[in-house]
Amino acid sequence: MNNLGTNKYLFSKGIDSYFEGVYNGYQFTLRFFKEAFRSPFHFREIINQCFEIGLKSLSLITLTGFIIGVVFTKQSRPSLESFGAVSWLPSLMGIAIIRALGPLVTSLICAGKVGSSISAELGSMKVTEQIDAMEVSAINPFKYLVVSRVVATSISIPILSFYCSFIGLIGSYYNVSSEEATSLQVFYHNAFSNISFLDIFSSFTKALVYGFTIGIVSSYKGFFATHGTRGVGKATNQAVILSIFLIFLEELIIVQIVNWIRYF
Amino acid sequence: MEKEKIQFANTEDVVIKIEGLYKSFGELEVLKGVDLMLQKGENLAVLGRSGSGKSVLIKILAGLLKPDKGNVTMLGKQLNQLKPKQLDELRLRMGFSFQSSALYDGMSVYDNLSFPLTMNVKHLSKKQVNDAVEEALDAVGLIDKIESDPEELSGGQRKRLGIARTLIMKPEIMLYDEPTAGLDPVTCAEINALIVEVQQQYKTSSIIITHDLTCAKNTCERIAMLIDGAFLKIGTFDEVFATDEEQIKKFFSYNFTL
Ligand SMILES: Nc1ncnc2c1ncn2[C@@H]1O[C@H](COP(=O)(O)OP(=O)(O)OP(=O)(O)O)[C@@H](O)[C@H]1O
Ligand SMILES: [Mg+2]
Numbered sequence: 001m002n003n004l005g006t007n008k009y010l011f012s013k014g015i016d017s018y019f020e021g022v023y024n025g026y027q028f029t030l031r032f033f034k035e036a037f038r039s040p041f042h043f044r045e046i047i048n049q050c051f052e053i054g055l056k057s058l059s060l061i062t063l064t065g066f067i068i069g070v071v072f073t074k075q076s077r078p079s080l081e082s083f084g085a086v087s088w089l090p091s092l093m094g095i096a097i098i099r100a101l102g103p104l105v106t107s108l109i110c111a112g113k114v115g116s117s118i119s120a121e122l123g124s125m126k127v128t129e130q131i132d133a134m135e136v137s138a139i140n141p142f143k144y145l146v147v148s149r150v151v152a153t154s155i156s157i158p159i160l161s162f163y164c165s166f167i168g169l170i171g172s173y174y175n176v177s178s179e180e181a182t183s184l185q186v187f188y189h190n191a192f193s194n195i196s197f198l199d200i201f202s203s204f205t206k207a208l209v210y211g212f213t214i215g216i217v218s219s220y221k222g223f224f225a226t227h228g229t230r231g232v233g234k235a236t237n238q239a240v241i242l243s244i245f246l247i248f249l250e251e252l253i254i255v256q257i258v259n260w261i262r263y264f
Numbered sequence: 265m266e267k268e269k270i271q272f273a274n275t276e277d278v279v280i281k282i283e284g285l286y287k288s289f290g291e292l293e294v295l296k297g298v299d300l301m302l303q304k305g306e307n308l309a310v311l312g313r314s315g316s317g318k319s320v321l322i323k324i325l326a327g328l329l330k331p332d333k334g335n336v337t338m339l340g341k342q343l344n345q346l347k348p349k350q351l352d353e354l355r356l357r358m359g360f361s362f363q364s365s366a367l368y369d370g371m372s373v374y375d376n377l378s379f380p381l382t383m384n385v386k387h388l389s390k391k392q393v394n395d396a397v398e399e400a401l402d403a404v405g406l407i408d409k410i411e412s413d414p415e416e417l418s419g420g421q422r423k424r425l426g427i428a429r430t431l432i433m434k435p436e437i438m439l440y441d442e443p444t445a446g447l448d449p450v451t452c453a454e455i456n457a458l459i460v461e462v463q464q465q466y467k468t469s470s471i472i473i474t475h476d477l478t479c480a481k482n483t484c485e486r487i488a489m490l491i492d493g494a495f496l497k498i499g500t501f502d503e504v505f506a507t508d509e510e511q512i513k514k515f516f517s518y519n520f521t522l
Contacts, residue, residue, distance in 0.1 A: 121370075129366035136326045136360040137380035137433070138352035144383075 028220045032150055035143050042148050049152030057113045057160060061106055065164040068101055069093070069171020077179070087190075090182075093172040094191030099199050102165030103158075104251060107210035110157055111243040115218040118149050119239035122222025123232035131223070146223060150215030157211030158204055165203070202258040209254065210247050217243045277304035279437055279469045280325065285334035287320055294320050296493030298334070302437075307463055307470045309480035312490030313515065318473040319363060321490070322439050325471070326360050327351050339436065356384060359430025359468075363441040365422040367414040373425060374410050377401065377432050384433065400432040403465065404458060420451035427458065431466060438462060438470040444479045452479060459483045477516070489515070 009016045073093055080086050122145055125131050134141040173187045221239035225231045280302035287295040294317035302308055312318050323329045325336060327343060336343040341354055368376050377397045382388060388396075401407045404424040409417065417425060423443055430438065443459060444452040456479050462468055463483075474480055480487050481501045488498040491511050497504050505516060 125368075128369070129362050129364050130368055132323075132328050133360070133362060133366040133368070133429075135328060136355055136358075137384070137429075138355040139380065139383045140352075 024224075025216075025220055028223075029216055031142065032147060032216060035140070036147050036151065040143070042144055045144060045148040046151050046155075049149055050156045053110070053114050053152055053156045054160065056117065057106075057110055058163075060109055060113060061160055061164050062167055064105055064109060065102075065167035066171040066174075068105060069097065069168035069173075070175045072096060072101070072168075073172040073175040077175075086180075089176060090172070090187050090190035091194045093169065094193070094195055095199070097168040097172065098165050098195055098203050102168060103161045103203055103206040103210060104247070105168075106161040106164040106207065107157055107214065107247050108244060110153070110160065110211070111214050111240055111247060114153060114157075115214045115243045116236050116240050118153075118215070118218035119222035119225075120232060120236045122146075122149075122219055123225030123235045124229070126223060126225045127228050127232060142223075146219040149219055150212060153211040153215035154208055155211070157214065158207035161203065161207035161210075198258065198262060202254065206251065206254050209250050213246050213250065214243045217246065278302065279304050279339055280471070281335075281337040282325075283335045283337075285321070285324065285336065286332045287317070287324065287329065288332060294493060295324075295331070298490075298494055300488060300495060300498070302469055302471060304469050305463070305467065306486065307459065307472060307484040309472045309474055309484040309487040310490055311475060311477070311480055311487055311515070313475065316490050317493060318490060319441055322360075322441050322471065322473050325439055326358065327355065356433055357435060358437040358439060359427075359433065359435035361423070361426045361430060361438070361440045361443055363445065363473075365426040367417075367422055367425055367429075369414050371414075373401075373406070373412050373414060373417075376414065376425060377429055380429060381432050396432055400428040403431055403462070404428040420447050420455065423447070423455055424458065427462065431462065434466065435468060438466075438468045440470060440472045440474075442473055442475070444474065444476045449478075452476065453482075455479075456482045491515075 073089060076092060076096075077086065077089060080089055080092070122131075125145070131141045131145070134144065169188065169191055172191070173182075173184055176182055176187060177184075218239040221235040221242070222232075225235040227234075278301050280300070282298055282300040285295050285298040286293075298321060300308075310318055310321065320329060324331050325338065325343075327346075330344075338354060339357060341350070343351070343354075346354065368379065371379060374397055377400055378393050381393060381396055397410070398407060401410055404427055406421060406424050406428065409421065409425075414422065414425065427440075427443070438459075440459065444455050447455065459470065459472065459479075460483055463470060472479065472483060484501070486499060487501055487504050488495045489504060489509075489512050490496075496509055497507055497512055504512065507513070
């Protein structure tokens, strides 16, 4: 580092701190995997967190899932009609909702609703020294707070995502049935007719990855919050933005990989 | 309420030994060669101005901050040589009362106390936990608040609860960070009495960080003046008070409330 002369930054303050952030995030994730598989396991806390996440976002996901199902079906109808392919509508909606919309919508909602509350909670615990208090009581705060929350988001967001897809299809059926006489069974049969195991699996993988991302990013931002209550606000804000950004990035990557597998 | 002084004959009864401690944050040098010994059973006050590094010192003792240089030996164990697990074992033998109380605000008063206990001691029956919680709350005079939430407590009660939370683990060493800061004189006197009571009942050795002279005089056998990052003078209250060091005299003259 001697050849840096008087400039104490490698590139500039902004770029340096960006890379520092990436490195610290990587270390944080690594620490998660190290500690997650080592006892003690805080099962009670994990279950509590799962319930909290579920309760927090269930109503919003139900509403949003339903609306998206209705709206997408409504908007796809004219194009399919012009090809005379309206009977493909359920099948198209099945693909759109299960493959893409379910996991994405769920995780975006959870990034806002769950991610912000995790980073706000951990952040305020950090700045009021509650995390230090755990540490001096010989309780590993990383394990108790971070690991349990990340595991909880990784479990509950996939579940919520399937639930969202299910509700989305109901919304879609609502719209279909108002135009044509189709029974729910026939609708679901058609909707799933083009869904392969790979679709279900990739949908699950996406939701798992997004859930993990939301958990890690929000915990990281909260766990290292500084500068009092203002810092907590900042951390919360950054957690939501970064989660959403990473979710879209991961969506892109996963879709590429899945397509590659599909046509392999 | 002058308390009787304990005599220390045996120098082997040292529970905390600090040697040549340095700590800086960036350009800011906070601790510049701190040396100190705490005897078994003794209460020692660390006095110093705001920002002189008292909290930094006590956080180093609890292993929350790492010193840049120097050694801390606590209960015969050198802090920087401990593995995480050993550090945790040591931490169970010491109690830390935070300047901000640092109560878990998502938990009730009861859970604040039972949490460190149940997390550290496996297979306790419900009754054992109840008894321990009640005993600790009783010791700090908060037994009637057992079902409250921390938000419902006053500043003094929060401090007491913070102390009770450490007492539940039956510590050998207590570290108090400004136990009386921001409290009215009557409450201060109550906390002071509590600190002495803890010393006698739980047989603890304590370091009490404060800038409150009344607290130092009434609770401690010795006081240490932290000035410019090092202890300028360590001795009984009267010894330190009688010094002709300019900076200590200045501290005392501003702070005189006895
Ligand atoms: N984590 C940290 N990062 C950077 N600087 C710090 C940190 N902790 C403390 N400091 C600085 O160290 C100095 C000493 O802080 P400390 O909290 O120990 O003071 P104090 O003696 O406890 O004061 P008070 O009586 O107000 O509590 C302060 O100037 C503070 O800004
Ligand atoms: Mg302080």
